[in-house]
Amino acid sequence: MKVRLVLLVLMAYCFTAEAQYSPGPSDSSSVWWKNTTIYQIYPRSFADSNNDGIGDLRGIINKLDYINGLGFETIWVSPFYDSPQADFGYDISNYCAIAPEYGTLATVDSLIAETHKRGMKIVFDLVLNHTSDQHPWFKESASSKTNPKADWYVWRDGRGKNGKRPPNNWYNVISQKGWTYSKARGQWYYSAFLNFQPDLNYRNPDVKAAMFNVVKHWLGSGVDGIRLDIFNCIMEDSLLRDNPKVLTYVPSAQHLKTKFQNRTNNINHPDNFALARELRDTIDKFTNPTRFMVGEAVGSVNDNMPLVGKYGDGLNLVFLFDMIFYDFKPKFFRDKINLYEQLCPEPLMPTIVFGNHDNRRSINRIKNNLQKARLLTMFQLTARGVPVIYYGEEIGMRDVWMPKKDAKDPISGMMKAVPQFMRKKLPVPLNRDVCRTPMQWDTTTNAGFSKSMPWLPIDSEAGIRNVQTQLADSLSLLNTYRDLVHLRDSVTTLKCGNIIINNVGKKRKVLSYLRQYKDSEYYVFMNFSKQKVELPNEVRVLFSTIYTLNKGDNFTNDIITLTPYGGIVLKYLGPKGQSDDLDYKGQ
Numbered sequence: 244m245k246v247r248l249v250l251l252v253l254m255a256y257c258f259t260a261e262a263q264y265s266p267g268p269s270d271s272s273s274v275w276w277k278n279t280t281i282y283q284i285y286p287r288s289f290a291d292s293n294n295d296g297i298g299d300l301r302g303i304i305n306k307l308d309y310i311n312g313l314g315f316e317t318i319w320v321s322p323f324y325d326s327p328q329a330d331f332g333y334d335i336s337n338y339c340a341i342a343p344e345y346g347t348l349a350t351v352d353s354l355i356a357e358t359h360k361r362g363m364k365i366v367f368d369l370v371l372n373h374t375s376d377q378h379p380w381f382k383e384s385a386s387s388k389t390n391p392k393a394d395w396y397v398w399r400d401g402r403g404k405n406g407k408r409p410p411n412n413w414y415n416v417i418s419q420k421g422w423t424y425s426k427a428r429g430q431w432y433y434s435a436f437l438n439f440q441p442d443l444n445y446r447n448p449d450v451k452a453a454m455f456n457v458v459k460h461w462l463g464s465g466v467d468g469i470r471l472d473i474f475n476c477i478m479e480d481s482l483l484r485d486n487p488k489v490l491t492y493v494p495s496a497q498h499l500k501t502k503f504q505n506r507t508n509n510i511n512h513p514d515n516f517a518l519a520r521e522l523r524d525t526i527d528k529f530t531n532p533t534r535f536m537v538g539e540a541v542g543s544v545n546d547n548m549p550l551v552g553k554y555g556d557g558l559n560l561v562f563l564f565d566m567i568f569y570d571f572k573p574k575f576f577r578d579k580i581n582l583y584e585q586l587c588p589e590p591l592m593p594t595i596v597f598g599n600h601d602n603r604r605s606i607n608r609i610k611n612n613l614q615k616a617r618l619l620t621m622f623q624l625t626a627r628g629v630p631v632i633y634y635g636e637e638i639g640m641r642d643v644w645m646p647k648k649d650a651k652d653p654i655s656g657m658m659k660a661v662p663q664f665m666r667k668k669l670p671v672p673l674n675r676d677v678c679r680t681p682m683q684w685d686t687t688t689n690a691g692f693s694k695s696m697p698w699l700p701i702d703s704e705a706g707i708r709n710v711q712t713q714l715a716d717s718l719s720l721l722n723t724y725r726d727l728v729h730l731r732d733s734v735t736t737l738k739c740g741n742i743i744i745n746n747v748g749k750k751r752k753v754l755s756y757l758r759q760y761k762d763s764e765y766y767v768f769m770n771f772s773k774q775k776v777e778l779p780n781e782v783r784v785l786f787s788t789i790y791t792l793n794k795g796d797n798f799t800n801d802i803i804t805l806t807p808y809g810g811i812v813l814k815y816l817g818p819k820g821q822s823d824d825l826d827y828k829g830q
């Protein structure tokens with residue numbers, strides 16, 4: 244009886260929610276990149292075609308049918324350009340050449356062509372903020388104070404006697420000293436990340452022109468979008484003034500304060516937006532199809548959205564990293580939806596990111612529980628925002644721990660100097676190898692990644708968490724992704740409709756929202772608890788992670804029960820029930 248009462252309240256709320264939203268015009272349905280789904284590939288770890296233990300571009304080409312079969316439209320490939328690989332490609336020594344272990348320019352051309360042949364899009368990862376210290380530009384720049392490239396990087400005299408103290412107090416993104424002394428030049432250079440990644444000086448028009456040419460070069464080769472590495476660090480204060488002092492010591496992914504300073508002069512500088520605008524003008528000249536940029540930026544949504552601009556005329560998208568640090572509670576997701584709606588309303592579009600190559604695997608936060616992961620997948624693919632999925636997330640790949648002495652990540656070595664209490668607070672984990680282990684394809688040797696010893700170890704649970712095994716199981720996490728990506732793809736409302744929270748009675752257990760576009764409405768209910776929750780009826784099931792409910796089931800009088808950690812996408816039957824939803828290719 245009590246349950247029925249709750250049900251009535253739930254229904255009442257659902258239908259009053261309808262009266263609260265204002266449909267408003269939405270122009271997003273015609274902009275492809277606002278409606279896309281992005282699958283991130285870390286090339287070193289995805290698929291090894293020549294069996295040298297390292298993934299490569301041919302390996303990616305061989306797996307395009309897999310990604311296409313899952314329904315993802317866009318692939319983003321982490322850097323594969325010429326590089327000493329000190330930071331596995333995020334230290335580039337030639338932006339227009341390819342690292343031999345990954346392939347050749349011809350392989351890149353065929354990767355682009357093969358992606359397009361499948362009706363998919365491809366995003367390249369460009370590190371505009373810095374080069375490798377092995378880049379010929381830097382070598383020249385570091386050789387003297389008077390060479391033609393002397394002003395291509397951020398150089399300054401040091402302070403104090405003989406200039407032996409850094410030019411200012413800046414700490415970089417990972418809370419390390421931002422300046423490195425160069426004996427040859429007798430000056431200091433600044434780096435926002437690691438000291439072998441010197442920052443380019445964008446106040447020099449020649450630098451800007453050279454890097455914009457790189458962007459044009461790749462867009463001219465047919466690339467559909469670019470991911471911009473730490474774009475919020477691209478400009479620094481022109482006078483290189485000290486950062487203001489604050490009382491906070493411990494850093495956080497949510498603010499820029501660290502070690503008693505607020506890094507306002509070297510991170511999230513207001514001049515970043517003007518550069519974003521200029522880049523936007525450049526990329527908007529490439530049409531058929533239009534191209535897009537997605538920026539990586541550390542900090543809060545408040546800090547990052549200015550890169551897109553109030554009118555969406557800067558970067559097209561920025562990664563919003565809040566979900567990476569999720570709490571498995573409806574309130575967390577409700578709050579984020581509200582925040583994103585406030586800060587990224589039409590025509591802006593948020594992104595929904597649960598992981599990437601710099602963070603612990605997302606499933607770690609729910610103790611590797613695959614059923615809970617299916618619920619998160621439902622959120623990621625039915626909420627408003629471009630979903631960005633990190634390879635292996637779709638099969639529930641876990642963090643793989645390895646002895647410290649075997650760590651390949653350059654950050655790992657440096658962290659010895661970081662006190663224990665600060666380590667967890669840094670925006671990147673101690674050893675990023677844990678989330679970069681080889682993709683688990685099947686149950687053969689090395690999980691089908693390579694016939695040779697892979698560059699990083701394979702997870703001991705690869706026997707269950709692999710593509711082959713999960714494809715054969717209709718209730719697997721992989722099939723949940725596949726089904727939901729296809730559902731999203733076939734329902735305009737799920738891609739670009741409004742999102743309105745249902746503030747139903749079971750707030751602590753259930754996350755529920757309405758997606759609405761023109762005359763079409765969809766409800767999503769997710770049970771975050773281990774108890775059953777009952778739902779209103781007169782609905783058609785479009786997707787469910789509950790094994791007793793099937794796609795296409797219509798309910799008119801019965802009660803639907805959400806099993807523990809069960810989730811469901813529903814369409815209400817009735818006058819607004821025109822159907823564009825049952826033809827999707829999922830199971």
Ligand code: NOJ
Nearest residue numbers: 330333370436472473601
């Ligand atoms: C952010 C990238 O995601 C990370 O992997 C890299 O180490 C730094 N930027 C430096 O490029």
